[in-house]
Amino acid sequence: MTQPFLPFARPGMDEATIAAVAETLRSRWIVTGPRAAAFEKALSERFGGRSVRAMTSATAAMQLALEMLGIGAGDEIIAPAQSFFVTGNLIERSGAKAVFVDVDLRSRNLDFAQAQAAVSPKTKLLLPTHYNAPLDPAALDTFRTKNKVRILEDAALAIGSRYPDGRAVGASGDLVTFSFHPNKNMTTIEGGALVLDDAKETATVEELRFHGIRRQADGTRDVERAGTKYNFSDVSAAVGLEQLKHLDAWCARREQLAKRYFEGFANDDLITPECLPPENNPGHSWNMFTVLLPLPALGVTRKAFVDAMQKEGIGIGISYEAIHLTSLFRKKGFREGQFPNSERIARETVTLPLFPEMQDSDVERVCASVSRVLRRKAA
Numbered sequence: 001m002t003q004p005f006l007p008f009a010r011p012g013m014d015e016a017t018i019a020a021v022a023e024t025l026r027s028r029w030i031v032t033g034p035r036a037a038a039f040e041k042a043l044s045e046r047f048g049g050r051s052v053r054a055m056t057s058a059t060a061a062m063q064l065a066l067e068m069l070g071i072g073a074g075d076e077i078i079a080p081a082q083s084f085f086v087t088g089n090l091i092e093r094s095g096a097k098a099v100f101v102d103v104d105l106r107s108r109n110l111d112f113a114q115a116q117a118a119v120s121p122k123t124k125l126l127l128p129t130h131y132n133a134p135l136d137p138a139a140l141d142t143f144r145t146k147n148k149v150r151i152l153e154d155a156a157l158a159i160g161s162r163y164p165d166g167r168a169v170g171a172s173g174d175l176v177t178f179s180f181h182p183n184k185n186m187t188t189i190e191g192g193a194l195v196l197d198d199a200k201e202t203a204t205v206e207e208l209r210f211h212g213i214r215r216q217a218d219g220t221r222d223v224e225r226a227g228t229k230y231n232f233s234d235v236s237a238a239v240g241l242e243q244l245k246h247l248d249a250w251c252a253r254r255e256q257l258a259k260r261y262f263e264g265f266a267n268d269d270l271i272t273p274e275c276l277p278p279e280n281n282p283g284h285s286w287n288m289f290t291v292l293l294p295l296p297a298l299g300v301t302r303k304a305f306v307d308a309m310q311k312e313g314i315g316i317g318i319s320y321e322a323i324h325l326t327s328l329f330r331k332k333g334f335r336e337g338q339f340p341n342s343e344r345i346a347r348e349t350v351t352l353p354l355f356p357e358m359q360d361s362d363v364e365r366v367c368a369s370v371s372r373v374l375r376r377k378a379a
Contacts, residue, residue: 006362007315009183010355012250017242024238032210032231039237042244043193048171050195051202054237055209058156058179058192059086060230065152065175065194066094066125068204075124080110081324082342083129087154088323096124098332100324102339106278107133108290112143119147126151130158132277133284134169141173150174156192160185160251160285169283170195180236185250185287186243188236253356254286260360261289261352264367270294270374288319291370292348298374302350308373314366317351 024035036054043052055061071077073095079087081100091098101114108131115126126149128135135153144151153169155161156179161169170176180191196202207214212227262279265271273279275292295302306316322342324334336343352366 003313003365005313005315006353006358006366007355008317008351008353010357011182011187012243012246012356014242014246016245017239020238020242021235024235027234030235031233033234035234035237035241036232039188039232039240039244040193042241043195046168046170046244047176047195048167050171050197051199052193052195053202053205053209054188054191054193054232054240055230056192056232057190057230058154058177058181059090060209060228061177061192061194062086062090062152062154063093064205064208064228064230065177066090066096067208068201069125069150069152071096071124074122076120076122077125077127078115078118078123079127079323080108080129080131080342081322081339082108082320082345083131083154083323084156084320085323085326086156087127087129088326088329091127092328097122098323098329099123100329100334100339100342102341103131103345105274105292105341105344106276107131108277108345109133109135112136112139115143116147119149123147123149125149127154129154129156130161130169132288132290133281134158134161134163137163137172144174152177156181156184157287158285159287160247162283162285164282180240180243183287185254185285186240186247188232188240188243191232191236191240250356251285254354255284257354257356257358257360257363258286258289260363261354261367264363265291265370268367268371270298270371286354288317289352289354290319290349291352292345293350293374295348300374302348305350305373308376309369312369312373314369315353319349319351320346322346 040052040054071094075096076099077091077096078099080103082103099118101118102111110128151174153176155169155176158169159178176195178193180188208227209230212223212225213221309316
């Protein structure tokens with residue numbers, strides 16, 4: 001009997017969430033309102049009482065953070081070459097210069113030694129990504145203090161992650177952004193959030209996310225700086241409030257499934273530990289399970305592998321291409337060979353299915369298919 005197709009990601013969605021959306025729609029208050037405020041409050045409680053402003057996407061949150069900081073022409077931003085395109089895009093759109101550094105091959109987090117070496121008098125911001133493990137908060141704090149720069153943590157993959165002391169990623173640090181896209185550990189359909197500490201900066205972000213409007217004492221409105229429109233809807237907030245109730249349990253299940261992957265590949269001589277994320281990874285929320293395939297040794301292309309897995313009924317993702325090798329940044333002089341780990345990840349990485357509704361048997365099926373497809377190509 002043909003088995004059902006297994007996607008590489010699928011959002012959790014229960015009847016309570018659907019009912020909450022229906023109730024919100026019936027209330028006729030569907031844009032920014034009481035549910036959006038309640039969602040921000042719930043996130044703030046998770047992040048130790050820090051200010052949280054929800055927006056239409058993590059991209060919007062990062063963009064407004066850069067605008068709030070006044071980042072622009074003549075500034076430099078240090079960022080990992082291995083991350084999603086959004087970081088490079090936003091640096092470019094801000095007018096600042098992207099200064100890329102390499103990453104660790106397994107955690108895929110940026111190399112702090114390279115980041116330190118890249119600091120110049122023009123450096124205004126470090127923009128690191130929480131990837132296959134939470135970033136070291138002590139290393140972030142040391143970098144910020146030593147270099148007197150701001151840090152914007154890209155935690156798009158890290159909602160639900162915790163540090164060894166139990167604090168949630170986002171409960172400390174400078175500025176932190178999260179994504180609630182459907183392939184993340186919880187969703188609001190589309191959406192994101194920015195976590196801040198400073199009241200003045202929070203007020204600036206509030207203005208920027210809704211046309212730059214500031215209300216006057218007499219009830220009229222004024223605009224001091226050009227804003228945009230990234231305000232969060234109550235419909236999305238209704239989804240988010242229900243999703244938050246399940247987040248910790250979903251992350252725990254993801255960790256169990258990741259453990260099954262490690263067990264499934266333990267005796268596979270083609271998938272060595274170097275190919276896998278760090279196994280001893282407390283606090284990691286396991287948004288993805290990424291694998292480096294021995295493609296060059298087998299003489300097979302990644303597309304051929306992905307196509308073969310598709311025929312086996314299994315969806316495969318690619319996370320991620322190297323930002324510095326996009327056409328955008330090649331035009332600026334970046335080239336192959338500058339960041340070897342980022343480039344190897346870009347060439348060889350695949351993302352295997354991982355979502356809480358999966359069964360252990362699904363992981364076993366994926367591991368068996370990976371082994372079968374790779375050995376078929378090697379034969």
